[in-house]
Amino acid sequence: MDRKAVISPPVITASEVPAGAFMLAGGLAARGIQAPIHDLSLGFFRWLFLEHAPQQGYANCTPSLEYLMSPGTDLYDPHKHRSVCGVLQSVLKVYKKKFPGWQLSLMDSVPPGVAHSTAGLVSMAQSGSTPFSEYFRKWIRETSGTFDHALISLAYLSQLPAAVEIAWLLEESGIRVTVGGSLATALHDTGTGLELLRSCFREIALDDGRSLTGETEPFLSKVVWPEFANHWKYLSSRPIIPFPLTTGCTWNRCLFCPDRDKPFSDVATANLKNLLAGGPDNPVLHLIDSEIPPRTIAGMLPLLKGKTSGFYGFARPQAEWLKNDLLAKMSDSGCLMLQTGAESGSSVILKKFMKGFSPDTAEKVIAAISDTGMRNYVYLLFGLPGENNEDRILTLEMVKRLQGKIDFMNLSVFNLPEKCELTDRAEEFGIIPGEYDSEASVLRFYRPFQSIDGSDPRREAREFIKNVFKQDQAVVPVLQSTPRWFRAGHMALMKRTTSL
Ligand code: SF4
Incomplete structure (x- = not known):
């Protein structure tokens, strides 16, 4: 062989x-x-x-x-x-x-x-x-x-x-x-x-x-701790192990998701046990699930508490997080940070693109995460088709109400994936997908698009972010504390901005 x-x-x-x-x-x-x-x-x-x-x-x-x-x-x-x-x-x-x-x-x-x-x-x-x-x-x-x-x-x-x-x-x-x-x-x-x-x-x-x-x-279905050619220390204060509890996504409905067709499955618990048994002592587990299902993580807490020095990952800010003291139990079990895809403060936008939670719920989840002592890394998305200034202001107002509860923030402007339900049903959502120069041998995951009503939500979003959102006193300290580099690996290991 x-x-x-x-x-x-x-x-x-x-x-x-x-x-x-x-x-x-x-x-x-x-x-x-x-x-x-x-x-x-x-x-x-x-x-x-x-x-x-x-x-x-x-x-x-x-x-x-x-x-x-x-x-x-x-x-x-x-x-x-x-x-x-x-x-x-x-x-x-x-x-x-x-x-x-x-x-x-x-x-x-x-x-x-x-x-x-x-x-x-x-x-x-x-x-x-x-x-x-x-x-x-x-x-x-x-x-x-x-x-x-x-x-x-x-x-x-x-x-x-x-x-x-x-x-x-x-x-x-x-x-x-x-x-x-x-x-x-x-x-x-x-x-x-x-x-x-x-x-x-x-x-x-x-x-x-x-x-x-x-x-x-x-x-x-079978994984153990692998061999490394070199025993170099990674650039991190604690060893971080990336691993998913699940593949696919339990929600699977967001209209602009390029991964909606991926089947959902739980990854066998035995794998994580094997990995943790073979790896370094007291690692931090980076859960790389598309979104951590609340019911899955609830069953893993004893293992995570016993065998790691902390864990963090992505959460869709849905109401399930607020039930059965789950967030408090996660914090007690070592959860360091949740990355929450709150995306917009506009219920019209969230509903239109099938996010499956309201801004009100997202706000409650983010506040509850902070109250347990865990870090919040909040992801906001501007420039979706049909987004107007009122929607953007609603997002800013949500952030203002959460002042002191958001530790880190990621601001994005929407890109239209090459393949997703929104692209397939573009006209229904008031957009016409375009093409880049088809002759060019360029790898692309996104397509340009135009709004049928002549608006340009992406340009408007960029201007709003620059001239309004980033200037707001509720936003400035969060952006100052959000590291530019090593985000995925280090934010969970940073002093909380809200406790500085
Ligand atoms: S929560 Fe994330 S992975 Fe799941 S459908 Fe929505 S965008 Fe896709």
């Missing part, structure tokens, strides 16, 4: 093991196939900050990295966190000057030219002169002969340029490369883009990993 390795290319945030690579390697290990995880995003940042930066005389990154790994206090201080991330970003800024046209940050990489264009990615990779080339050559020398089959796990577009390069380098060395992961399956599901991805990679797997073993059962 060939020796496998699971590769996660840069750039993704280096605060926890990449979820897709982790579950693939864990599922293979549970089936007796060892495929060590090579996290090349963490490896790249370590090389850049700890080897290349000192050699080149860039700013000293060591104190910043040390703070992120050991802040000295139980929780990160938002201001100190911002300043150490600023040092790392400044080094990236200097480094990327060597690669004209490249954008590079702690969570993203975009090559020169048209964003997310596959044309030219292969030749750019073959040029050997990208921001990753020097590190990759070193890594290939160090790992040469340790595996024959590389499984590249691709979750984000930010990984694509480096994934193309590392695939090409590995194949040049005679190693078989198979590319899979949520980016490939998402492109497959949208019905567009997979052919473009095929122009970058010879072998693409679109299943959850089972084709590698010949088994037909869902891959997540």
